[in-house]
Amino acid sequence: MDSRFFWASGADGVLRFLRCDACETFVHPPRPVCPSCLSENVVPSPVPGTGVVESFTINRQKWHPALPVPFVIARVAIDSAPGVILTSNIIDCDPESVDIGDRVEVTFEQAEDVWLPLFRKIG
DSSP: OOOHHHHHGGGGTOEEEEEETTTOOEESSOOSSOTTTOOSOEEEEEEOSEEEEEEEEEEOOOOSTTOOSSEEEEEEEETTSTTOEEEEEEESSOGGGOOTTOEEEEEEEEETTEEEEEEEEOO
């Protein structure tokens, strides 16, 4: 399945996931067929870009000289996209301040021709 739409979505600041036009199920990671109803009519659909930290870990291992540590790797349950969990980073805060249940919003970081969806705490 072509996932270019996902990696290009940040160009306009909008987070998108595939959504089935037949049964309205969100499909992530991208696949050519809806896992719920087997429809092939799955299309990129915008979501609000907010969510809740479902789980997380603080990475303290310096995997690359240019990679600052510590940083947070989190699983974010996406609002308005039932069943979609996105693994990403929580940025712009003290890693020790992140907790399960924190509300977050998407922000994008461009890396060449892709836009990486990252999250900031809100509220």
